[in-house]
Amino acid sequence: MRQIEILDSSLRDGAQAEGIFYSLEDKLRIAYALDRIGIGYIEAGNPASNPKDMELFRRVSDNPFQNAKLVAFGATRRPDISAEKDPGCAALAAAGTDYVSIFGKSWDLHVSQVLNTSLPENLQMIRDTVSYFTRMGRTVFFDAEHFFDGYRNNPAYAVQTIQAAEEAGAARIILCDTNGGSFPEEIAAVIKAVRGICTAPLGIHCHNDMGCAVAASLMAAEAGCQQIQGTFLGYGERCGNANLSAIIPTLQLKKKYRCIPGALLPELTHTARYIAEIANYIIPASLPYVGKSAFSHKGGMHVDGVQKLRKSFEHIDPEAVGNRRNLLVSEMAGRTAILNRIMRVDPSVTKFSPITEQIIAKIKELEYHGYQFETALASVDVLIYKELGRMKEYFTLRHFKIIGEQSTEEGGQLASALIKIQVGDQEEITAAEGAGPVHALDRAMRKALEVFYPSLAKVRLIDYKVRVMTPEAATAAAVRVLIESTDGENVWTTVGASPDIIEASWKALVDSIEYKLLKDDQKG
């Protein structure tokens, strides 16, 4: 079993994608998710161009990864200055990581027309920068930018650039198809030509401008590359980077290469969806292995075939990557997972019980209206308790009213909420203000309910996500709200959907409160 090193650049090259905009906390959550699934190298940022990344490196060094190596990214020194005095090199050194990626130019045209320097000076910049970091004890990956374009235009010079990096101590030579315009078989042929020249192991970094980044990366591994770089979901500048969530299972299940620990492969789909949620990125339904439709069968013959013989229309078992089969004609999906959750509440229920059918029908109806239960398991549990008749009526909403006012454009917005609830035969009416209508409603509801349930004072919302669906209808589109709550001990997620964001938020808030009260009761 051959080991392939995976370097994920979702946080660096992925941040170049149109529409991707991470906060520091987003980056940390994605980094630890990549670490959990066993990614070998996480290229987390470019400290010279983004000062926020410096804080990221500090936070990770306070709380180190279990498996992954943290990599900081930067350029070779500028033409007019020594590496010691170059501010970019200084920022990269200050990031304090054991591993650094240094990119340098391998295309002669870029050296003369973009960098505006001479070919020999570019070689010296590569040598100086790589040796500056190796002398400091860092492990250097040299990213040979535009290597394949350079090799096409001036092969001798392209090879000199990687030889310069290797002589200066680079531990890996990464061949980059920066523009994504090289053919997979061309990439494989160049790797075979180059691998005899380099002694350092080679890596590959592909972009998807012709739709070939995954194939080119797979062929590069076969041609001898030891490291594959990409982003977990394939997003990146322009048409994106090589999609690691396709490359990893293909190599691992079909070529018997080891990219991540085999036992973690079933976490692939979950990890992909978790990262997408944090990045506010919508995974295309057809994305290989992890997309919602990756194992969906619609045609009658295919549905029939796959039931007779799994591999008749599936190239792998969906469970191997944590995904699941969807039979779109005779819908059977999700049944087992839901049954398992029902049986945790009432072990006497079987898949033949009428209540099972009833709960599944209810979930399907809500999904049709925009709910998504994949991550909102607390809402699933609340629904199961209610359908089983095991949910106490903790409170009833009598009435709420939201008022938003704005007097002038500069005058700011004032939102207030008035709420009346009933618990047993007691009523409570109160009001609160907030930054926006949902915030005001959330505050007013808690204020009213804490009178009866003091344990709610400990609950706080730690995440609030809004997703607009069917955007064709614009501001009348349906809205899905996901709320993550904690009481300091547990964390749970609930969901609500409606054409109205306030109603969607209200539903998710109510589920969150009911879930907390249910769990309190179960404790005694």
Add this chain to the structure above:
Amino acid sequence: MRQIEILDSSLRDGAQAEGIFYSLEDKLRIAYALDRIGIGYIEAGNPASNPKDMELFRRVSDNPFQNAKLVAFGATRRPDISAEKDPGCAALAAAGTDYVSIFGKSWDLHVSQVLNTSLPENLQMIRDTVSYFTRMGRTVFFDAEHFFDGYRNNPAYAVQTIQAAEEAGAARIILCDTNGGSFPEEIAAVIKAVRGICTAPLGIHCHNDMGCAVAASLMAAEAGCQQIQGTFLGYGERCGNANLSAIIPTLQLKKKYRCIPGALLPELTHTARYIAEIANYIIPASLPYVGKSAFSHKGGMHVDGVQKLRKSFEHIDPEAVGNRRNLLVSEMAGRTAILNRIMRVDPSVTKFSPITEQIIAKIKELEYHGYQFETALASVDVLIYKELGRMKEYFTLRHFKIIGEQSTEEGGQLASALIKIQVGDQEEITAAEGAGPVHALDRAMRKALEVFYPSLAKVRLIDYKVRVMTPEAATAAAVRVLIESTDGENVWTTVGASPDIIEASWKALVDSIEYKLLKDDQKG
């Protein structure tokens, strides 16, 4: 220049995609769009399994294509019946097309375990069905289903199936990677092995379950296939089919093969977006060649590089496929992109003008408050016009009030908005209801403004996106709203941010309206 035949199956295999549902009119509109861009063969449906398709074939024969050949699709006869008596063959014959695709089984395992018949009987089914149609004067494309899986498992038998089709008169032998699980280099090697055995020209039909369908199709063409099958946007069952909008420009611009008339290549992006519009399919922004982000540059160095030398970060000229370059305005891209936009309004401004500093400072301040301008270029332009003192005051907000009410949990939410605006010395007060507070506000504002600016009646919102930032603060988090608007001619994007979703939406709506009025004034 080698000619490659393109067969588009958007209407047949594409209809197997989860979420794709065509009406008859949709199918016709897509078919004529494919014809207009010069696609050679349009596989339009399966008359045996979908009676609606029969009407489609009749409509096309009434109004024939300019360039394309219409192809109907069907299966080999059933095991227990002659081709003459098989109802599927009868339906296919009745479609009346000169070209038919007949699919048959090439994987022995499928013959015995899914079809439940003998290996010799399957060969006879292929022979009988192909010769039934050739005797009728039809040109037959034989789709060898699961050919590569079959060849892996029992190469002698797989070859016999295509020989049977060829002996019975098939004009093309299409090798199908039905499960999408074969490697591109494996596909190329099998084609090279088979092409000496067949005299009929070969074709390739790939699925994208490993993310390699485009690469495999390109390599198949190089290995000798004369026909490439796929769907124009790549959608199809599971992970989709080979994406023709990537294959066609790659072969045509980089390999000098001819797939469609060269003069029509700049229609590629428009055709892709037209088909997506009809199919109600959202093109991923990163789709090669035709996606919105396919030529978007965000990193400062890339924005700088591409302005010095186009091909420094673009593998082809975007105009060759009718797409365009976007230089994204963001924290990372810096001043060059912003200066370019300022200079479009006032060419006398330079990077040293104080106004440049002032505009950049304003953008940075707004970014700090959660704005993000990289896609919202209409908001950037509105800001530039305002800072340059070139923006007319089209209207002033006097006051708005939002009221949201909910009487019981089941009772539903009612949102209404009251608004008062001033234009010159005239005031207008009005109100509207909507699904949610933002929808109500949007409606009320348009209603008030249309009194003064009738051209706003043509404006409609086509996308509305909400992003919650710094979610740690939960429902009090800042909200960013992105709005995409159209007047039927142009499309523009605006942004607003605030802790309050209503205020954020209001700001994006105002920018959208102001941008439209500004453009109207510039036209005359």
